[in-house]
Amino acid sequence: MTQVFTFPGQGSQRAHMLQNLPDHPNVTLIKQQAEDILGVKLNALDSQEALTDTVNVQLALLICGVAWGQYLQNVGIKPDYVLGLSIGAYPAAVVAGSLDFGDALRLVKARADSMKSAYPSGYGMLAITGAEFKHVQAAVNLLQEKGEKVYLANLNGEYQFVLAGEKRVLKNAAEQVRSQGIGASVFLDVTVPSHCPLLKEQSEKLLAMFQAITLKTSNSLYVSAAKARVLRKPDDIKEDLALNMAHQLHWYDSCQMLAERGVNKALEMPPGSTLTGLFRKVLNGGECYSIENINLKTIL
Incomplete structure (x- = not known):
């Protein structure tokens, strides 16, 4: 089967989402790297109180998506495509092998800080x-x-x-x-106005930060939800990641494009399930699963 891994955006977060990650040596390394780079314990990011802050939400979704995406690959479930909604584009790029996880942590922290500073309330x-x-x-x-x-x-x-x-x-x-x-x-449980011109200045500053980052050619095909097409060049993926906070997202068109390319299986990374329902409406006759809601043995 031709399959896509999907990665949810803000609004899908839930308390303690980082406390039930897969028990695997590679996941342990991911958790340790996140704590070392961020200088905090993961339980300081995903408590009910912590998740009222967009910075913690975005970092928690990044870590969760990367942990589950890499775990699935380690047990033999590999994506042909990756597609992330909003902040979900970052774990998608990491799981595809294009963006280094350490760089992703630093960039997402800067992304979230700038969004919060620009629109702290209202x-x-x-x-x-x-x-x-x-x-x-x-x-x-x-x-x-x-x-x-x-x-x-x-x-x-x-x-x-x-x-x-x-x-x-x-x-x-x-x-x-x-x-x-x-x-x-x-x-939605989102405290900033994403995917509109209100974040144009912040996205351009983030793009400047990306110039110091080297992206690799991805192992899985990276799909831009803003453009509803596959991006192959590292510089194109870099621009898409940096600017997506200010760009309108076309999730429906992205799903349709993948269906036309022969995708017949969609796996949504925790903590989300909404994207599975959206994909199911497009992927007639295909298989759509939210990883947190199934027994993995059914898809191995």
Whole structure:
């Protein structure tokens, strides 16, 4: 089978997500390297209180994704493609063999710090389901014409979208969509306005940091969720990682592209399960699994 490893973004985190990583020598090394570089114990990153901070969330998702992705490869389950949502692109690049884990830790720390500093409060992300693109985009356009800071950040499915911006305005956008008699909305557990122009300056600073980092040609094919295509050149992957915080994400199109390339199995790394449901709607007849919700023996 042709398979893809998927890596979730912010909103999928849960308390103590780093306390139940696989029992494997390579995972032990990953945990130790993370603690040495960050100068903290992992249980200081994934407590309920710690995960109210976007810096801890992003680092915990990176470590969790890398640990599980490399563990699966160590037991013989190898991806043909890797695809990460938002911060999930970083563990995807590490598992693909393109980005060094130590470099990823330092870059994600800088990424999260810059996002938090720019928008310490009052901003976030909101998911809208059950509405068509035209209705969501119309609500965003109407508010933007009034000078409001709201953006269509993620196109996750035919009827699933995520907005980013000021929480006050996000609520107004959801009400505008519901006024058409359609759509349900919920605020995501994300404290920054990702994947929109509000983070352009921060993404460009991160790209400058990337210039001191060397990426390798990946072992698995790296898919950009921002461009919905495979990136092969290390410099292209570097740019995608650095700038993805300010770019709109096209998850649905990325899944469709992989289906057209013959992918028929999708494995989502812990702690997520949402991406599995999204992929299942595209991969008709394929196999889609959330690793944390299955017995691994069923896919070995």
